[in-house]
Amino acid sequence: MALDRLEQRLDYAFSNPRLLRQALTHRSYGQPNYERLEFLGDSIVNHVVALALFERYPHLREGELSRLRAHLVCQQTLYELALELGLGAALLLGDGELKSGGAERPSILSDALEAIIAAIYLDGGYDPSKAFVDRIFTSRLALLDPDKSLKDPKTRLQEWLQARKQPLPRYALVEVRGEAHAQEFEVECAVGERLRTRGVGSSRRAAEQASAADAMNQLESS
Amino acid sequence: MALDRLEQRLDYAFSNPRLLRQALTHRSYGQPNYERLEFLGDSIVNHVVALALFERYPHLREGELSRLRAHLVCQQTLYELALELGLGAALLLGDGELKSGGAERPSILSDALEAIIAAIYLDGGYDPSKAFVDRIFTSRLALLDPDKSLKDPKTRLQEWLQARKQPLPRYALVEVRGEAHAQEFEVECAVGERLRTRGVGSSRRAAEQASAADAMNQLESS
Structure with a gap:
């Protein structure tokens, strides 16, 4: 998949497309790959979802907000969001990883999505990265049922x-x-x-x- | 301690001083207190320190960056930073908590510092909250020795x-x-x-x- 088609799905146009390419590159493909970006992206998604929950649920306590965030920001959800964005077809994988189904692997897709969040931050700053995280989590926040998620x-x-x-x-x-x-x-x-x-x-x-x-x-x- | 003296130490003037007051209020004093702010502030400090490490150490891998962050963002460090900012004298604690030494307790001081970071974010937005975290962590980043922190x-x-x-x-x-x-x-x-x-x-x-x-x-x- 061409990167410009992916950018349309992401609803973000990179000034520096090399950052997007790095975010899609698995270590099996070479350097620079998404591993370091994933570290930064993880911190951004955790912060932006924390803020969304903080604003959405003014009466929940800290422990409840933490549990809701753990429920939302997990590999499974990030994997599903990556599938919806069609990341799999854009990943750059080494031959072995490609043949063994790396492009469908939840750990790779969720990591690449976190890396893309970091790439947007580095390319455009805080506001567009926050807007992107808010956008992809909109449906998950709407579906969230605190009563259910918070029961022990x-x-x-x-x-x-x-x-x-x-x-x-x-x-x-x-x-x-x-x-x-x-x-x-x-x-x-x-x-x-x-x-x-x-x-x-x-x-x-x-x-x-x-x-x-x-x-x-x-x-x-x- | 008057809040305006604390603001000088924080090097940040609140448009809405009630946010600062809330960040200094322990639950033993009443509502609104800092508990929810702490949740948000924790996510900001983790993100800003992640970014600082990402930029400072372009050759470290993700796992190494994670370990360095865990080393930097911990109760002990936040407690020491809170002491340096003189937060203890500004805390609002219930009588029992005050008498039992709550104003010197590491857990309370570190939580209140995280809450202040969130208060700055809510008051002034991302940039001033990031600048504040960068400023208070400057000395810790300068002292950081990756070789030592990263050894198993x-x-x-x-x-x-x-x-x-x-x-x-x-x-x-x-x-x-x-x-x-x-x-x-x-x-x-x-x-x-x-x-x-x-x-x-x-x-x-x-x-x-x-x-x-x-x-x-x-x-x-x-």
């Missing part, structure tokens, strides 16, 4: 199972390790007869939440 | 002990837990006769590094 994993798991008239999970303490001031708890979560997950945490409750989060992930992805 | 904990521990002509650390595998695809290693690091630390990781090497990092912390803080 045990609550979400319980409600998920109740909605499907399935028996509730059982939690069992497996092990307590370490000395009194630095104990580590391991808990098993059993859902029905088939699903068993384990969680570790610095309290029994934290370990239960971790095991429930794992169970919830497995149920939602199966 | 085992190497740093070894060099620390060699410099003091002490015997080298010994590492011993304590336990391997979990199934083959998700094993967890626990290693003990023994330094001389007195210091024993343990580290956990997804590989033996990672567990050794964790145990060495803990030993290094204990030696450096003793």
